[in-house]
Amino acid sequence: MVINLVEFGAILVAAVTGAMVIMSVLRANGAFGTTMQLNTQSHPDEGAVFLFHDNDLVDATTQAWALINNSPRNLTDKDAMLLALEVEFPTLRERLSDVSAAHCQIRSESDRSVFVAIQRVNQQLRVSLMGDETPAYQAATNRLSDAARDKQAALMQSIAANSPQLIWQEDSKGHLLWANDTYANLLKRHRQMSLFEPSKYAGDTPDRRVSVKLAGDRRERWFDISTVKHADGYLHFANDATDVVRADTARTEFVKTLGKTFAELSIGIAIFDNNRQLTMFNPALLDMTNLPVDFLSASPTIDTVLDRLREMRMMPEPKNYVTWREQFTAVETAAKEGTYSKNWSLPDGQTYRVTGRPYPDGAFALLFEDISAEVSLTRRFRLDIETGQAVLDTLPDAIAVFSSAGTLVMSNQAYADLWASNTDHILEHRVLQSEMRIWKNQSIPSPIWNNLCDFIQQLGTRQPWDDDVLLDDGRQLHCQANPISGGMTMLRFSVARPKRPEFTKLMAADPAIQLMKR
Incomplete structure (x- = not known):
């Protein structure tokens, strides 16, 4: 079958025309998801028009935005629109909830010439305020202003009340x-x-x-x-x-108490801040160092204070000034670390113990304690001990002093020579049991050692006790125990001249006889 050009053109035109008709019908029925749009430029006097997709506002005219701009911020755009229009259109919310009503109009309660036109296509909703919208617009604006003021007033009232x-x-x-x-x-x-x-x-x-x-x-x-x-x-x-x-009062009272205690301390205190400046001192520091009050009140730095102490001969004098300047840095560093503790022996015979104490934020303190009496007492005590020891060492008899607990308090050189003790450990901690083993090992068996042990550990009033024993080399040893103050006992061992060997053998204890006595 042959179709000429004219027939083909007619058929083509008919097909295109039919397709256009079908598409128009489908678009009218919403088959292609028709979308609504607002063209406020082509219709500037269109009034208040809202375009929603589901519940989201996708477009609105200038008048529409003006209606909802003053609404509470916690409302959605749709609720804000309903809040603005419901005063004139009470049934608007009910009509919008009816999805079956695709096209409808709602007349105003106060002016029948004003109405709201509702158009719904699929998920799209168009709400337009039609007619003379001035009364409705004014009512909606007043409604929003009153609602905002009422809400704000309620909020302020709740805040004030609660x-x-x-x-x-x-x-x-x-x-x-x-x-x-x-x-x-x-x-x-x-x-x-x-x-x-x-x-x-x-x-x-x-x-x-x-x-x-x-x-x-x-x-x-x-x-x-x-x-x-x-x-x-x-x-x-x-x-x-x-x-x-009450906290301020307690703090004030605490500061007063602390200040009184601080002022009455016999230890001199100088506190330096993190800038190395003197921030606080007590009267004892003035008495100990003789530094002027105006000098300390001027908040000098630590090296200035130490330098002034050196000038007043209140610090140990080093061998050279370079070493002295280095000592400033050493004192400050050790004080901040809490490791500085030195005894300053002054030229006038006084001795100060200076201690560094760190504080938060880089502050630190120097504590000055006068230990002259303590040092003097220690020196005198040490001298007394050395003198007493020297006197004991000159005695020919062996002397040993035991406490009531059985601890060897002191002994002399003759005691070390007699019992072959180490002279380098005369003042070390030794007990009666170990000393008695030495005595027994260097003498013949005798009950006097047990009697002597009982006498040393006996409490209460005691009378002097003495007895004799033979040493292994045949010499006679005279043991004398005298109670002294503090419950201690002084033992004195006197050695007689050596006897002849035969006498030593005769005087020795016979093991057989000792066995029969038992």
Whole structure:
């Protein structure tokens, strides 16, 4: 079959025309998801028009935005629109919730010439304010303003009523006009008609701290009050400052006590801050160092203080000045680390113990303690011990002193020679049991050692005791025990001249006889 060009063209035109008709019908029925758009430039007088996709506002005219701009921020755009229009169109929310109503109009309650046109296509919704919208627009704007003001007023009222701060209003004569819950509950709890007298806050000072004696409280309470004056009288705000006042009072008392203690200390104290400057000192430092008060009050640095002490010969003099300057740095570093502790022997015979103590934030302190008496006593005590030891060492008899617990307190050189003890350990800690083993090993068996042990450890009043024993080399040893002060016992061992060997053998104990005695 052959089709000429004219017939083909006619068929093509018919096909295109039919397709266009079909697409128009489908678009009209929403088969291709028709979308609505606003063209505010081509229709500037279109009025308030809202375009929603589901519940989201996707476009709106200038008049529409003006309706919802002043709505509360916690509302969605759709709820804001309903809040603005429901005052004139009460059934608008119900109509919008009916998804089956694709096209409808709602007339205004006050003016029938004004209506809202609703168009719904699939998920798209168009809401237009039609007719003379001035009354409706004005009503919606007033509705939003009133709602915002009401909400803000309710919020302010809730804040004032539930605030933990005391808030109350009084007239110019001091009569209570209004009070929040905190104020009212405090009055009720203490069964009082008022808390603050008018004279307490009258004057030109809007901020003040007042004390109040509440019924049932043993101690007074303090409040920080701020007052705002207005046409109807005064508006007052009060915070409970009792804990703050009591804390300040306790801190003040503590500082006073600390200051008194600080001033009465016999130890000189110099505290330096993190800038190495003297920030605090006590009177004992003045007495010990003779530094002028005006010099210390000028907050000198630590090296200036040490240099002045050197000039006044209140520090040990080094061999050369370079070493002295290096010692400044060493003193400061060790004090900050808490490791500085030196005894300063001064030329006048005094001795100071200087200790460094670190504090937070890089501060540190130097403590000066006069230990001259302690050092002198220690030296004298050491001299007395050395003198007593030297006197004991000159005696020919062996001397040993034991405490009541059986500890060897002291002995002389003759004792070490007699019992072959190490002379380098005369003052070391030794006990009676170990010494008795040495005595027994160097003498013939005898019961006097046990008797001597009992005598040394005996409590109460004792009488001097003595006895004899033979040493292994045949010499006779005379043992004498004398009680001395403090429950101690002084033993004295006197050695007789050696006897002849035959006498030594005859005088030795016979093991057989000793066995029969048992």
